[in-house]
Amino acid sequence: MHTAPPDPANLFARRQQVAEALRAVLPARCVLAEPEDTRPYECDGLAAYRQLPMVVVLPDSEAQVIAIVNVCRQLQVPIVPRGAGTGLSGGAMPIADGVVLSTARLNQIIRMDAYSRTAVVQPGVRNLAISDAAARHDLYYAPDPSSQIACTIGGNVAENSGGVHCLKYGLTVHNVLRVRMVTIEGEVVELGGESLDAPGLDLLAVFIGSEGMLGIVTEVTVKLIPKPSTARVIMASFSEVGAGCNAVADLIAAGIIPAGLEMMDQTSARMVEPFCKAGYDTEAAAILLCEADGTPEEVEEDIARMTAVLQAAGASAIAVSQNEAERLRFWSGRKNAFPAAGRISPDYYCMDGTIPRKRLAEVLAGIARMETKYGLRCANVFHAGDGNLHPLILFDANQPDEFARAEAFGAEILAMSVEVGGTITGEHGVGIEKINSMCEQFTAQELEAFFAVKRAFDPLKLLNPDKAIPTLNRCADMGKMRVTGGVLKFPDLPRF
Incomplete structure (x- = not known):
């Protein structure tokens, strides 16, 4: 169980202990512990939230990932997996007394099979690099997030990323056949397979989109499709x-x-x-x-x-x-x-709600009203075909209270998405950005089901803790005055 971080006086000693233990099982170049070395990892694409990590590790192999996990489990150190850091929900934001495990060096395309139309890649391979390598076979990898030139397949698996062509060709979950991952116990597990189906529960679909909370990806088998003429x-x-x-x-x-x-x-x-x-x-x-x-x-x-x-x-x-x-x-x-948003605004806050297509006009009209309410502009650009909205709330972080208003604006957009029958995320994940909005969408019983899955994979709660799934006390604190349809959302929890 992750506890509150130690005070600064103890954090230095803890960092030295953890870095020394990691250097005992890894080459020294794979362990970063000095603040000037770890600073680039303090946030992902959601730069409004930052935290300097205690230690950063960059393994070169699956064996090194296993060694890292074993050290962290023995020392009870939280692990935050990180791909290219292009995520927009704070899912890769570090924990003060935790380790950031970057998969950037696991960047090899292991095998490409034109006959079975599959590619086996490590998690640090860039999304676009798969299509570039498959082009000689007139094949490509369909999911294409806007960040595809930089984002990695491991991060795509963590967030279940989509892209502009996901309406016809599907999200990551529809284009991945198999994931090889390391559990918190240091065990290597393969989910799915290269055939059309795999025996047992469909844990592959559970794992894709789990935001690094269930295991650490070391290999992915993706489907390739023919390039249209x-x-x-x-x-x-x-x-x-x-x-x-x-x-x-x-x-x-x-x-x-x-x-x-x-x-x-x-x-x-x-x-x-x-x-x-x-x-x-x-x-x-x-x-x-x-x-x-x-x-x-x-x-x-x-x-x-x-x-x-x-x-x-x-x-x-x-x-x-x-x-x-x-x-x-x-x-x-x-x-x-x-x-391009930087041309017209110093900062922007990108939301990621998904709604029924038939409610698009209604929701965009609602967003227009919110612009007046919060005194902020909003640029709407989105995957219209599957109702995945990406409102860009424009603000200036140097102006007092503007970011707070942007956060409130975004939270209201997500609440409206749920109200019209949608969901609070389509492809960016929950991370820390939308953790309060999870309370808008899910009941106490549903959240407990999420925690049950988390416990099954990670009973020690060391893998990306405090992300994606809010505690019931957090929901109670957030919604202590919130009444929906005349009913309190969590009546069984203390509200004060």
Whole structure:
């Protein structure tokens, strides 16, 4: 059980003890203990929350991962697994008296099989590197988060990452066949397999998206799919955000499953266009990017069908990519929306709620009202096809109270997502960012079920503790004055 960190006077001695024990089983270059060496690991992509780790370890092999786990278990030291640090929910934020275990050096593609269309990779392999290596076989790895040039497959497994093509091709959980991982007992376990199914409980699906709380990934087998011979993108402009949202539902209702279906509001388009010069219509209230892929004949037919639906839904303008360079340019704006936010705001806070597609217009109208309520702008860019919202709340951390307002704004967006039948995360994870929002969504009984799974894998609670699953006391403290439908959410817990 993780306890409160020691006071500073004791922390130095503890760091020396842990670093010495780790250096006894690892090469010295694999252990970082000085503050100037550990500072780069103090946060992930959610830089608003930071904590200097006690020690950072960078193993070169699975055997070294096992050795690290054994040392930490014996000394009762918490472990926070970390990939590339591109996560946006604070899931890789260190613990003051804990070890950060970086998988960055486990970066080898072990095997690529064009016949079975699979690749076996270590967790530190970058997402895009898999597709680059598979390209010579005319194959690629489908999940493509916006950070795919930097994010690693181990982190994708931890967060169940998606991307702009997840509507047609699925999330990480739909594209991973097998995970090899190290438990807190130092045991190597393989979940799933290279066949269509594996015996026993589906622990692979339990593990994917578990945010480093159940084990440490050392190897992943992913599915590869054939590269489509042709792909084209429609950029449709709408004079009203609601009309664009309704067009999303109309496309799906027509039986069309685009390879990608993304939406950006005017704020997003205007911040992205000078940055990427993607050719976006900056006068439109919203734009939709709809991709069709397959054979030339299939793409031609799908483009015609999608164009007809979009025109009927009220699109004010439609542009279709005429070549591969233009297709990539259309997507470049969407994939660079987050860094482009820096052009118009010193800071941004990215949320990650998922809602039913039919409620898109309603929720975006609600977010617009919240902009006035909190006095902050919000740029909306999201995976429209599966209702995964990514509102970018724009603020200035140097202004008193602005970050607090941004946090409250984000929490209200997530609460609204739950209210309309959605969930508080789609692909960014819970981490520390949304841990209070877990109390909005789940009952005491459901949270206890989560803890039961955690105990089964990690009875000592040493793997990424204090993340993702809130304690019931935390929920009681957070919601002691909260009444939903006339009913207190946790009536059995003390409220004061």
